[in-house]
Amino acid sequence: MISEPIKDLGEGIGKGAVKGALEWGENFIKDLAKRFKEKGINFIEDKNTLEIAREQYNSGELQIYKHYIEDKNKLMILRMGLVLRKLERLGERDRKQKLREDIMKKYEIKGLHVAQFVENGVLNRYIGILLDDISSIEKFKERINEIIDNIEKYVLFVKKDDTERFILDFCLRTTASNLSMIFIVSGMGSAGEIIKKVEEKLVALLDNYELEKMSKGNNENLFFKRILKRL
């Protein structure tokens, strides 16, 4: 073994450790354990994981959401949506997929959908649309919380295996049974391609809605806004 301080360990702590595959000596481990028990240190596989989690906690976007959403679980899911977005930007596909699975494990498919709703920027655009027609802050809060609580009533998350027929049927059924002001069709990757193909038919089908598109890279989102008819 070659004795050399481990650079990554911070000031002083590397003393007594040995290099190689970063093998730690017995005494060094005992010292670490002692310091741990004295609550002086923590151990983590990858500091970046913590950095990314912390960064989103302090993000301006989350601070804005906190004005309108009080529930801690909901805020955590929104925060994970921001983390998913960050991992996508970093090209960390494996970590992103792992996080998607973790979110699903904790918050089920609905939680994952809400996180995805944040990740692809749709929540922000939805808030923007609500702002065009805001009557009171309370009503505004109510509508943001409503879409998060009942996301499946407002958003169709298209999957890569969904057929055109399924999408058209689902949209027609959902908009007929739920008279929401906004209905969203969202998809990423190959699902985004499916949405592009079915867009014209959806516009024809949902004739009492006007379409606003939000496309970015392989991310396709169609916002159908109900047209209010004058009596």
Add this chain to the structure above:
Amino acid sequence: MELISLKEVSVKSKIALLKELGFNSDGEYVLDSDGNKVLDKYIEIPVKVNNMAIFPGSTIILDNNELSLSLYLEEFGDDF
């Protein structure tokens, strides 16, 4: 509080550290003193030796993922 990265540390050393802290390992997963797999307290998945985070107090061992770490920070505060 100081944060030590385990990323470059050998599995052998990680297991030795776990033993020093009263845990064990089958080479892949973290085990408790009874030999049971330690589950991440937030998402209830078995914690792997090569992807763990260890926090003091009552010695909480978590899976190193953004969700569990965020939930930990939410519960115990950001003291790193």
